[in-house]
Each structure stands twice: as C-alpha cells, then as structure tokens.
Amino acid sequence: MSNPLGFSFYKRTFLNRSILVSPLLVGVVFISGSNQDLHAKEKSIIAIEPLVCDVVKAISPPSRKITCLINRSENVHNFRMSPKQAQMLSNASQIITLGPEMTPAMKKWVGNPITLLIGASAIKIEKNAHNKENGHHQDHGNMNSAGINGQNHDHHSHGGLDPHIWHNPQNIIKMGKLISEGVKKTISVFDRSNRKILEKKSESFESILLGLEHWTKQQISTIPTSQRTIVSKHNGMKYYGDAFGLKTVSLLDFLGHSSSLRPKTISSVLSKLKEENIKVIFPEQKPSSKLMRNISKQSSIPLSSKPIYVDGLMPTGNTISVAIHNTCTIVNSLGGLCEKDTAKSLEDQWRLLTLP
Numbered sequence: 001m002s003n004p005l006g007f008s009f010y011k012r013t014f015l016n017r018s019i020l021v022s023p024l025l026v027g028v029v030f031i032s033g034s035n036q037d038l039h040a041k042e043k044s045i046i047a048i049e050p051l052v053c054d055v056v057k058a059i060s061p062p063s064r065k066i067t068c069l070i071n072r073s074e075n076v077h078n079f080r081m082s083p084k085q086a087q088m089l090s091n092a093s094q095i096i097t098l099g100p101e102m103t104p105a106m107k108k109w110v111g112n113p114i115t116l117l118i119g120a121s122a123i124k125i126e127k128n129a130h131n132k133e134n135g136h137h138q139d140h141g142n143m144n145s146a147g148i149n150g151q152n153h154d155h156h157s158h159g160g161l162d163p164h165i166w167h168n169p170q171n172i173i174k175m176g177k178l179i180s181e182g183v184k185k186t187i188s189v190f191d192r193s194n195r196k197i198l199e200k201k202s203e204s205f206e207s208i209l210l211g212l213e214h215w216t217k218q219q220i221s222t223i224p225t226s227q228r229t230i231v232s233k234h235n236g237m238k239y240y241g242d243a244f245g246l247k248t249v250s251l252l253d254f255l256g257h258s259s260s261l262r263p264k265t266i267s268s269v270l271s272k273l274k275e276e277n278i279k280v281i282f283p284e285q286k287p288s289s290k291l292m293r294n295i296s297k298q299s300s301i302p303l304s305s306k307p308i309y310v311d312g313l314m315p316t317g318n319t320i321s322v323a324i325h326n327t328c329t330i331v332n333s334l335g336g337l338c339e340k341d342t343a344k345s346l347e348d349q350w351r352l353l354t355l356p
Contacts, residue, residue: 043093045186048103049076051166051312052118052175054319056096058205058353059176060183061197067092072313076103093186096179102163116182120161123174164310167240167326169213172319176205201353208349212320213243215343216327220244222336230330231273232282233292236310240326249276251295266298273299280333283307304333320350 044067045060047053053068060066067088070079081089089095089109098119100107109115165171180202187194220228228246230237235250254269273281278301283292286307296303306329314322324347328338 043091044088045094045096045183046089046092048095048097048106049312051319051322052096052098054313054354055166055172055175056179056183058319058350059179059198059201061187061194061201062356063194063197064183064186070103072315076311079103079105081105094182096182098163098165101161116178118175118178120163120165122178123165123171125165125171162235162238164236165239166319167237167310167323168243169209169216169323170243171239173206173209176202176209204349204353208320208346208353211346212323212343215346216244216323219327219331219336219338220246222338223331223334224336226277227279227334229276229278229334230282230308231276231278231280232308232310233284233289234310236284237308237326246330247276249278251281251291255291266295269295270299273301279335280304282330282333284310304329318347318350318354320347 044065045056046067046069047056048069050068050070050072053066057066069085069088070076092114095109095112095115096118097103097106097109097115099117099121100110101120106115110117166175180198184195184198187198189195223246229249230241230246231249231251233251235248235253237246238248240246241248249272251269254272255265273295278299280303281292281296281299281301282304283289284307288296288303288307292303295301306325308326308329309322312322313319314325317325320343324340324343328340331338
C-alpha cells in the first residue's frame with residue numbers, strides 16, 4: 001500500500017525543484033537570446049558610397065550601426081578595396097550600394113545575399129532612354145586622360161548605365177523605399193519601437209524630397225527659356241535635366257577618345273556651343289580641368305564660378321545641401337534667380353534625420 005505522506009513529500013520536492021530549475025532555464029534562454037541580439041547589433045550595415053551612407057542614415061533608426069566604407073574625399077570610380085575593408089563587408093549584416101555602375105569595385109559583391117543594390121540597375125527608370133542617346137557612358141573611361149588634363153578623374157566609365165540617379169529627387173525616393181525594406185529585414189518583428197521609427201523616418205524622408213523637387217522646379221522656372229542648357233564635361237546631370245526640363249550637353253560626346261585638342265575636334269565643339277547659344281560651361285571640379293579651361297578660352301564662354309557636383313556629396317554637407325548647391329549654381333549661372341534661403345528648412349530637416 002502506498003504511503004500518502006511519502007507521495008506528498010515527493011510531489012512537493014519535485015515541484016520545488018521545478019520552481020528552482022524553471023527560472024534557471026528561462027534565464028539561460030534569456031541570456032542566450034540577449035547574446036544573440038547583442039551579436040546581431042554588433043554587426044554593422046555598411047553603406048558603400050558616401051551619398052548612399054547619408055541616405056541610409058536618414059532612414060535607419062538610430063539604434064542601427066551604420067558604417068560608411070568610402071570617404072567622401074575618395075573617387076568611387078577608382079576605389080580599390082583593401083583586405084581589411086573586404087573583411088568588414090564579410091562581417092556586415094547588410095551591404096548597401098549603388099552597384100558596379102558607380103563603384104566598379106563592388107562587382108564581386110553583387111550576388112552576395114547580404115548586398116542590397118539601390119542604383120540604376122535596381123530602381124525602375126522609364127526605358128532609360130538617355131542611356132541610348134548618350135553612349136559615352138559605355139566607353140569614355142578609356143580616354144587617355146593624361147593627354148587632356150593629367151587627372152585620373154577622367155576614368156569615368158559606367159558600363160552602359162548612367163548611375164547618377166539621385167539628381168532626380170523621385171529616384172532618391174525610390175532608393176529610400178529599397179533601403180527601408182532592406183533595413184526592416186534586419187529588425188526583429190518583436191522590435192516594434194524601431195520598426196515604428198523606421199516607418200516615421202521613411203515618411204519624413206519622402207516629404208523632404210518632395211519639398212526639394214517642388215523648390216527646384218520653382219528655381220528652374222526663373223531661367224530664361226532660351227538658356228536652359230547645361231554644358232559639362234560628362235553627362236552626369238542627365239537625370240536632373242530630364243526631371244526639370246533642361247537640355248544637357250556632354251563635351252565628351254564631341255571629343256570622343258581624342259587625347260588632345262585637335263583643330264577638327266575643337267571646331268566641332270565650338271560649332272555645337274554656338275549652335276546651342278551656350279552662355280556658360282559648368283566644371284565638375286575645382287580647380288577646373290585643363291580641358292574645360294581650354295574650351296572656355298577658345299569659345300569665349302565663361303566657366304561657372306562654382307563647380308557642380310555630379311558624383312555625390314560635396315566636401316561638407318549632405319544629400320539635400322549638394323542638390324541645393326547644384327541647383328543654385330545652375331540657375332544663377334544661366335540667368336535665373338535662385339532663392340537658396342527658402343530651401344534651408346529642407347536641409348535642416350534632413351540633418352535632423354541623420355543624427356545618431
């Protein structure tokens with residue numbers, strides 16, 4: 001016959017042990033989960049190009065660790081990845097890039113599961129008609145630049161796709177949506193706070209860019225209709241021209257692979273500039289290249305007092321400030337009147353979005 005007292009004692013002992021063990025198990029699970037979360041948080045989202053890094057910071061919750069791979073003083077077209085940087089990419093939770101059209105060094109990373117492309121090959125651009133019209137993007141990187149101005153910046157090949165998509169604010173909005181979707185995947189479904197922050201920042205992001213688009217249209221409208229042509233060395237402002245009703249002319253379309261300023265080549269360029277009634281030529285760097293100075297001198301067409309930045313950010317500032325700078329440089333140089341102060345609030349709002 002069983003002993004009720006013994007059973008009762010056994011039952012109480014088992015329950016007490018269970019009470020002691022259960023918190024330990026929970027603790028182990030909690031600590032394990034916490035360690036996993038901590039480990040995940042230690043992994044950085046790496047944004048390759050400086051402009052991309054600025055855009056990612058504007059969208060991502062402050063809790064996400066963002067690392068900028070390329071310094072804004074570097075030329076992304078000529079960037080060479082070091083072993084240390086390659087290791088950084090291997091350890092990243094996510095890699096975000098415009099792609100090899102802009103940064104050829106990223107070609108090997110395109111197929112990597114953690115790589116998020118947000119450039120010309122990733123967003124939907126209607127027919128990319130301007131790529132057909134401007135085949136120089138496929139080959140002008142082969143020019144013997146030393147014979148023209150002795151600067152490596154002329155190695156500007158884009159492999160067939162024009163990567164300068166951000167010069168149209170609508171394209172930055174498309175980039176932002178891809179980034180938001182990508183970053184969201186790195187945030188736990190249980191982390192409602194950060195998911196909400198991501199949602200709110202994405203909304204503000206789009207609002208600022210719509211404001212920039214509206215402001216830009218207002219400034220462009222002050223340029224006399226007959227003077228709405230942007231002449232520069234490369235055709236990096238084609239998206240901008242298409243978006244805001246300006247014609248863009250690339251000097252390299254006429255110079256081709258010429259390694260020097262031959263009389264026939266010069267004659268062709270001068271005729272085109274006269275035909276288009278060009279009032280100013282826009283350099284893309286400071287000081288202006290030898291090529292630009294020679295064309296300006298022989299055509300008697302002045303260079304704009306400030307360069308336009310076609311490949312990303314300025315030495316200081318952000319995505320909005322470089323857009324404002326380019327627009328005011330273009331508008332004021334072409335006979336319009338740019339009200340820069342009216343866009344200051346957009347720049348300030350963007351800066352707040354990027355604060356850690």
